[in-house]
Amino acid sequence: MVRDIYAGVADIYDGLRKWRMWWMLAWNDVRRRYRRSVLGQFWLTMSMAVTIGGLGFVYSHLFGVDVSTYLPYIAVTFVTWAIISPVIVDSCNALIESDHLLRHISLPRSLFAYRVLARNLIIAGHNVLIIPIVFIIFHVGMNANILWLSVGLALVSINGFWIGYFLSIVCARFRDIPQIVASIMQVVFFVTPVMFLPSQLAKRGISVVKWNPFANLLEVVRDPILGAVPSAWALGSCAAMAFVGFLLLIPFAGRYAPRVIYWV
């Protein structure tokens, strides 16, 4: 057990130290997807903008919410969700896809979880351009609470890392899990306030959102951008989840990460 903990910490730390590698791999992932297209990776921004615009107008009428409240809200939630969900779904294949590298270069396994996280943060960097445009159109202001965004992003990254790294190892061994995770995330999308406002549920006294860890992850990034301080509950539960997650991840990774090469 002690040896597993030691190996797990070494693996996670060693991966972090090799930031040049995962940063390069992440950028290359983004670039290669859009090579040979005119707009390049700004296709990401385009398709996100179209989704937000279309959904914003239709669903604001459907929900009976003012479009100038609703559209800025989903602009922020969609961009945030586009970090959280792909980190978890892509991580399932992080090690499986990298079998060629793993077979010929001795690399810490955690490197590939960092790579998926970095890739999706880079993509978010493209998507984020939409938010100021929407805010200008609908006269939404930001305030000093935006500083909480750094805390929010840190919490999302840390949680995204441990969940992603854990899944990448499990999925290398059990090939059904990626499918299971993908369908779970589909459901989670609908029960998390990405498309609807949490106040709409709260009015009816439903507190599902409170116990949904993804809703809390969403909140700590969403609220600072919309000018509010995230609730202590959301911040606390995300921090607690990160803490417990790492406690579980470290011995698990220490024990099973080296064996991944026999599974991929």
Added chain:
Amino acid sequence: MPSVIVKDVCVDLPIYNSRGRSFKSTILAHTVGGRVADDRDRSLLIIRALNHVNLELKHGDRVAIIGANGAGKTTLLRIMGRIYPPTSGTVESVGRIACLTDLNVGMDVEATGYENIKMRGVLLGLTRQEIAALVPDVAEFTELGEYLKLPIRCYSQGMMLRLAFGISTAIQPDIILLDEIISVGDQAFAERARQRLNSLIEAASILVLATHDLYMARELCLSTVWMSHGRVIDYGQSDKILERYAASSQAP
């Protein structure tokens, strides 16, 4: 001082079929107390790729590994290169290791030649300055010139190999693990590639060469490890071992 010490190493390779990999069968095995009447599932195949292997290499050693297909030559290289963790036993090594088992590793066909050189440099753990120094060296050796600005999917097979070889041999390691001697390109280039590889080998502290080419083994390596079914069955001076090996494979 570079060294590699392999101590009593075993490697068991599990072979999972899709049933063995599925979560369902693992869950079912628990819920029904492992009494699933399904014979197909019992066949979790385990192959012992290395069986209590001991090997100690120190500065100046030039070792060939010979043996039939599936004898464990490549697995032994991968154990020394820290690609495979041993199932039991220990591997200790000092020095920068280059595992030249696949020259193409980490290449992206959509990226240009220059980008590929840089990407490989990063994967080798080099800093920005070291990579900047690497680029002209590889460019000069490969003689690809303007082609380096094109995506490598436009390259011919031979050009691709030149680039892969050029990058793989650009950094001087302490320990070289080589799976067969590589030969690339047309006659003129093959000669230059041979020279480049030889100078790399000469400057290295330790060479391990897994090969079927007994001539190369005799030429490059002072000692030889003879492997069979995951075991080291003989280890010593190349001349003697190779003679015995040749005799045994000729015997009916």
